[in-house]
Amino acid sequence: MADQATSIRPVNIGNLELYSVETGRFMLDGGAMFGVVPKTLWSKKITPDDKNRIPMAARCLLIRSKSTDRLYLVDNGCGDKFNEKMSSIYSLDFEHSDLERSLDQIGVQPEDVTDLVFTHLHFDHCGGTTTYNAKGDLEHRFSNAIYHVNKRHWETATHPNAREKASFLKENIQPISEYDKLNLVDDRHVFEDGFSMLPFDGHTIGQQLPFIYDDERSLVYAADLIPTYAHVPLPWVMGYDMHPLQTLTEKEPFLNEAAENGWYLYLEHDANHEIITIQKENGKFSVDKTLRIRDLV
Template sequence: MQLSDVKLGPFHLYSIETGRFRLDGGAMFGVVPKTLWSRYIDVDEKNRINMAMRCLLITSENTDRVYLIDNGSGTKFNEKFESIYQIDHDHSNLLDSLSHHGFEPEDITDIIFSHLHFDHCGGTTYYNEQNELKHRFPNARYHITKKHLQTATDPNAREKASFLDDNIAPIKNWDKLTLVDEHHTYEEGLDALPVNGHTISQQLPRLTAEGKTVVFMADLIPTHVHLPLPWVMGYDMYPVKTLNEKERYLDQAVEEGWYLFLEHDAQQELVTAKKENGKYTVDQQLTLSDLND
């Protein structure tokens, strides 16, 4: 087991950058007009914003488990797909990021999927030189909620484009697949919070140790710019539910001083939140290494 300089009780934390991509800014901010959101985030000539695919690797001294939360888009896309989303693996990629911290795919014992949209689970599998679909993490047990797997395998027309067959089928048929219930506890100090606004039964892994809490925010709060309650993605299936979930968890985050790990923010890795005059904003802008200060 590799040791990092980011330690939270029995856990060691590593930020795993798997690449960048771009999504339409209007879709990312829903009903919020561009004149507002463009003040806080850069936009290109096609109205797209730069997005990270930042995953979290956790090792546990108590169980010797090596958890990877999500794994990016992977490489199973054609030129058209790459052009639409401007997939950028020159910035960073899954294998290099793992290697940088001293890990190989074979070291991963558990993959916790927040949900199965392509930019969160595409790195699970890859095509080899013989064009055969292979699992990237041969020793890993996959963890996904029962309700979300049902959604991913039988999606509605609006969400279907985010669930790609060559991502979903290998996960569904993996002999080490574990279907978990909402509020699942993976081990003492590591559990998951359920949210259902973005997609049915997304899970937000939460680490709690030494009086500190780190929550992997996935697509409930994809970037620090999304902290205000009404700033909800157009991609969300149930935006009013997202509003309620954001308010509930942000209130808890402010009260308990949670550290929010941001999967899609190209600039900010970790933030804390504050509430003033009924509005939520960023309090501190941090990195994982600041947890040791």
């Protein structure tokens, strides 16, 4: 492993060191991101461009365990396999950041990663797993890592319904299916003390959110349950969700716990807000504080 970059300090929760990893920016349709919420409301929170798209982060989380020497990477962004047309549709921006450059700034090379933890396998969460080599063949970027996917989600990803099929790209899923270190985990899988997974089924069946905690602090990698700060209010549910009423049902107890216990919610897709905390007033949830991971040091 390369020497750790001295300019980047980790956040410590228990025996786990946490690093924010930016893998690039992209854009998605604002209407799809906010479902039935009118544009007159959501556009006050996040301004769309002239094509009605809003900026999205692909923010991952690197976790180094001082107890087990494991190096976990949660999700890995869109990747670089899109052709010119698809790159234009999603306005992929790797000038802002890219996966390997961000890891290098921490002092980590892809081969150092021991575990890839996937929240789910939509293209913007697993596209960086593989890349095309000079011969045009797909190769695994994290050659020494075990791939961890929720067992129920794997069934969904490999047998998708017609609506969700476009999110499970063959060039992403097939190499994972053929990988000899694929590990299918059950709901609420525990990786080690202070690091477990929370299952949610509204966005896609078997989405799993990393829950990192000690006696003082808890952080949840919110993935697509709370993709941006604007999605905190209960009815603000994505049009991309396969089961929006399930999302609504899942959000309320989750946000109750977040508000009551002061959880830090780490936002994968919010271009401008990295971590938020939640407050509840008069039965309604809203953002309390906005922070960056370095603020938790």
